[in-house]
Amino acid sequence: MRYLYIFTFLFLALLSSCGAKRNLIYFSDLSDSSEIVTKVISNVNPIIQQNDILDISVNTLSAESNVLFISNSARQGTSNSYLDKDGYKVDQNGMINFPVVGFIKLAGLNLEEAQKNLTKEINKYVKDPVVNIKFLNFRITVIGEVNRPETFLITDERINLLEALGRAGDMTPYGKRENVLVIREANGVRNMVRLNLNKKSILNSPYFYLKQNDVIYVEAEKTKQKIYSNSNRLMPVWVSAISALTVLLTAFLYNN
Known part of the structure; x- marks a missing residue:
């Protein structure tokens, strides 16, 4: 019976180790002060570009x-x-x-x-x-680990990254808040930048306020990538097999 407990403990420890602890809080490095004042330095006025x-x-x-x-x-x-x-x-x-x-x-x-x-x-x-x-073409696209991936038409030409994520239903728990990709094209040049929404410094980024036709991609954290990867399609089968083996082992040890 002692071996059964050891086996069960190791099995549960293996399952719990599949997901690492992650920070799901936006701006988690903010202090607990009742009021925090920062200067808005980002240019929020969109610039007219070719093909607008x-x-x-x-x-x-x-x-x-x-x-x-x-x-x-x-x-x-x-x-x-x-x-x-x-x-x-x-x-x-x-x-x-x-x-x-x-x-x-x-x-x-x-x-x-x-x-x-x-x-x-x-x-x-x-x-x-x-x-x-x-x-007429001020659009923002949000894809990846959000609840409602979509392209939004913005009528007031002013939207920031948090508002765009809010329109998309916010990130899922699997969304990597520390690694949000913003893709921006302007005048024949494509810029891509990764932003960490766990840090308050994001508020001063020139990519915090979005421009027309920006694309926001929220990457999934590795636990979900592993679950849905081709190499792990048989994971449910293995879990079921191990569970059945545990039941059989319990019955065997009990009868002996």
Whole structure:
């Protein structure tokens, strides 16, 4: 009977050792102070890039003048998707082709700067125009070890990493909070950075506030990788076999 206890103890110890202890707390290095103040140094204003699609509206005191600054597709009612509706695509030279004004470069500017530049150009043709510009393709994709992987369309052009994870239902317990990958493409360059959400220093990262078309990938920790790897497909069979062997061994020792 003594051997049965030893065998059972070793078996349970083996199972419990399969998963290492992990830190599941965000910003776990924060102190217990009731108030912590940090300066926001990240640039939260997204910059217009090549291939962005912009929604641009112009309003003046004259209804006749307003019609001049409506795109042909919108005027003819030929738009067939949200991204095409009233949208102006930024070409490879960073320019859009706007009615009356013609080609104007907006890439490299934030929305406020773009509005000022376009207002200045339109003011040459009509008095006191009011120009509004929004992104139509400000999307964030969250995949990996989250509860609801998805691509989100952001309407206010401002979202941080925690908000994006929240929209995806937060990480599962298997998500590696210390190794979150952010993939960002801008002006033909792809940047990839790994972030540790256990550390408060992430708040000062230029990747904490997200840009249009960023992709967040949450990696699974090794325990889940092992469970679902091809080499461990027979793990349930082995566990069942060991359990059956334990029962038989118990019966054998009991009868002897």
